[in-house]
Amino acid sequence: MTYQEIIRRLLPVCGQGEARAVARLVLEERFGLSLTDIALGKVNDFSREDLEELEKIMVRLENHEPVQYVLGWQWFCGNKFRVAPGVLIPRPETERLVDRCGVTDSGCRVLDIGTGSGCIAISIALRHRCRVEAMDISEEALAIAKENATSLGAEVTFRKADILQWREWRMASDKEKYDIIVSNPPYICRKETAEMERNVLDHEPEIALFVPDNDPLLFYRAIAEFGREALAEGGRIAFEINRAYGSEVCSMLSALGYHAAEVIDDQFGNPRIVLCRR
Incomplete structure (x- = not known):
């Protein structure tokens, strides 16, 4: 799965700008990729385990689940707060x-x-x-x-x-x-x-x-x-x-x-x- 494929899958859920932002956020926070890594195509080098995890994340996002719940946190007043569907x-x-x-x-x-x-x-x-x-x-x-x-x-x-x-x-x-x-x-x-x-x-x-x-x-x-x-x-x-x-x-x-x-x-x-x- 490439970075562009991630964005294409997110487009039916959100607009172009938000799709890019969500894709970058997931790749940075869950897989540790910087913008430079993404530009260099490091997504293409994912292991099978990483691809399986990414696919699970994509399914949740395609089901309109907020990325904050998928990642499990949200920034607020400069701090990371854990969030889940109960809040x-x-x-x-x-x-x-x-x-x-x-x-x-x-x-x-x-x-x-x-x-x-x-x-x-x-x-x-x-x-x-x-x-x-x-x-x-x-x-x-x-x-x-x-x-x-x-x-x-x-x-x-x-x-x-x-x-x-x-x-x-x-x-x-x-x-x-x-x-x-x-x-x-x-x-x-x-x-x-x-x-x-x-x-x-x-x-x-x-x-x-x-x-x-x-x-x-x-x-x-x-x-x-x-x-x-x-x-x-x-x-x-x-x-x-x-x-x-x-x-x-x-x-x-x-x-x-x-x-x-x-x-x-x-x-x-x-x-x-x-x-x-x-």
Whole structure:
């Protein structure tokens, strides 16, 4: 199998530019080939075992499986995070949420709700001297997040909890106050599936993606209501949002008594983050 054959097989799955990028990534990360090696045709020198492994990878990619799951990792905020089909793949735009959530080195207490791979909580813990907790409803996600925290040397406390049931477990908890609540919750409506790529729809976890069409603010509202009980005075909430609902999220936060709600664009110019203060 040649480099050009790999690209040709990927073209029905993705465009020319992405096919080349995916091919290079696989050859570099899984087989140790540099761009020079690829240009010199080193793919043609693969052993039978390497060709068999490459073929297995190609079958997965042709089935629209994200290359991040195939390789088992994704870069986020300068670190490699292990990912698997049980967690959402970290996106570059979510890095802006880490940058803008307002964490300082003052020893503040941070809670990440719906942590998934742990990329937000772990990145905050690695950057700042603060106390970071993270929760998720998925045992599989928590296992991956804990593995990432250990491998990257981050101190994060993880626990299983459903934010939609926060009143039940909040009554039994220590009721400590947080300075910052950060979350990238599920925010895609089912009606939006026609606009989504197959690699997302077929492989990433539905529980981390979707909200009901008739209640797109479901998780934002639950977190904001929880925040009225759990945030210290002056504490902040930082959300990643569906770009279609920025004004609605801000209005909901204002109605619940939050102040200075604002929408911030991501690096691609899309409304992506909402910040507010209790």
